[in-house]
Amino acid sequence: MTRSRVLPRAGILIGALVAALAGAVVLPAPATATATAQVTDLGVLPGGSYSFAYAMNSSGTVVGQSSVGLGNHAARWNPDGTVDDLGVLPTGVDSTANAVNDAGVVAGRGSMRDAAHDFHTHAVRWNLDGTIDDLGTLPGDVASEARGINSAGVIVGYSQQPDGVRHAVRWNLDGTVDNLGTLPGLSSSQANTINDAGTIAGYSYGCCPGTRAVRWAPDGTISALGIGSAPSTSIATALNDNGEVAGYETTDTSRVARWDGTGAITLLNPLPGDATSWASDISASGVMVGKSFTSGDAGHAARWDADGTVSRLAPLVDGEDATANAVNDNGQAAGYATTADGWTHAVRWSTGVG
Numbered sequence: 001m002t003r004s005r006v007l008p009r010a011g012i013l014i015g016a017l018v019a020a021l022a023g024a025v026v027l028p029a030p031a032t033a034t035a036t037a038q039v040t041d042l043g044v045l046p047g048g049s050y051s052f053a054y055a056m057n058s059s060g061t062v063v064g065q066s067s068v069g070l071g072n073h074a075a076r077w078n079p080d081g082t083v084d085d086l087g088v089l090p091t092g093v094d095s096t097a098n099a100v101n102d103a104g105v106v107a108g109r110g111s112m113r114d115a116a117h118d119f120h121t122h123a124v125r126w127n128l129d130g131t132i133d134d135l136g137t138l139p140g141d142v143a144s145e146a147r148g149i150n151s152a153g154v155i156v157g158y159s160q161q162p163d164g165v166r167h168a169v170r171w172n173l174d175g176t177v178d179n180l181g182t183l184p185g186l187s188s189s190q191a192n193t194i195n196d197a198g199t200i201a202g203y204s205y206g207c208c209p210g211t212r213a214v215r216w217a218p219d220g221t222i223s224a225l226g227i228g229s230a231p232s233t234s235i236a237t238a239l240n241d242n243g244e245v246a247g248y249e250t251t252d253t254s255r256v257a258r259w260d261g262t263g264a265i266t267l268l269n270p271l272p273g274d275a276t277s278w279a280s281d282i283s284a285s286g287v288m289v290g291k292s293f294t295s296g297d298a299g300h301a302a303r304w305d306a307d308g309t310v311s312r313l314a315p316l317v318d319g320e321d322a323t324a325n326a327v328n329d330n331g332q333a334a335g336y337a338t339t340a341d342g343w344t345h346a347v348r349w350s351t352g353v354g
């Protein structure tokens with residue numbers, strides 16, 4: 001059972017930061033459409049037909065989800081090419097792995113059945129011995145999900161109330177869970193990532209001023225990240241150990257965003273000829289991966305180098321849809337792509353990505 005505490009809201013930083021950083025956009029470097037890296041189909045669990053990769057560690061271990069008959073199970077694709085079914089909670093039927101650290105501890109979500117036989121989603125952790133732990137929710141909440149994990153094993157995500165309101169949370173090593181709170185005036189928040197210093201990134205949303213990318217300091221202080229143009233919305237998806245944050249900002253279209261350690265924003269171009277883009281992950285060297293879309297919503301997996309240069313990651317089938325969700329510092333990326341027969345499979349790109 002988890003014990004919870006609400007972190008103090010003192011020290012919340014918004015007005016001065018927003019005023020100082022509004023319009024702080026660095027022009028991107030010229031783009032290139034050159035396809036890079038070799039792509040490998042990671043396949044599916046036995047009995048499955050589709051799979052998705054959501055995260056990867058420095059050794060190239062990839063985690064995500066695969067269909068297994070009528071359900072979906074969290075899956076781990078190992079560097080040697082084998083795939084493991086991570087299983088579900090004792091009363092569950094489905095699970096998804098969203099994050100993995102370099103030790104191999106995995107975090108995500110799993111369905112569970114309560115005393116009334118209703119199903120809910122709970123944040124879970126898969127340990128090195130293969131056991132699965134239900135991380136629970138904040139008191140009175142009905143659902144939760146783990147979205148990120150750092151090298152120490154601290155996990156972040158969200159906990160959800162019966163009315164759908166979410167609060168970003170941190171599951172600590174001592175079993176406590178912290179309510180990270182929201183920006184003033186907003187009702188909800190979600191934490192997506194945590195680095196080894198304990199800094200957390202995600203977003204806060206509700207009524208006004210809308211969805212904003214945010215960063216939580218290790219002590220729980222929340223601050224809004226800079227904006228490139230107003231009005232806009234933004235979401236932070238990933239964070240490296242240098243304090244750089246990846247995500248995207250949306251006005252009439254969405255563009256990849258990189259925030260530096262001070263919170264200043266750089267907006268980057270999609271692939272040439274594409275209309276919109278977003279970033280899912282960032283490496284220690286500042287390489288980001290994500291997706292670039294045409295005006296017709298066809299999607300291409302893409303990589304943004306530290307200088308802003310964008311390049312396409314090769315699909316399994318030339319011209320078909322692909323998405324990159326993770327990048328490490330050893331020249332690898334992971335995500336999913338359409339196969340020749342129309343299914344979606346988890347993939348790994350190797351050589352020259354990170």
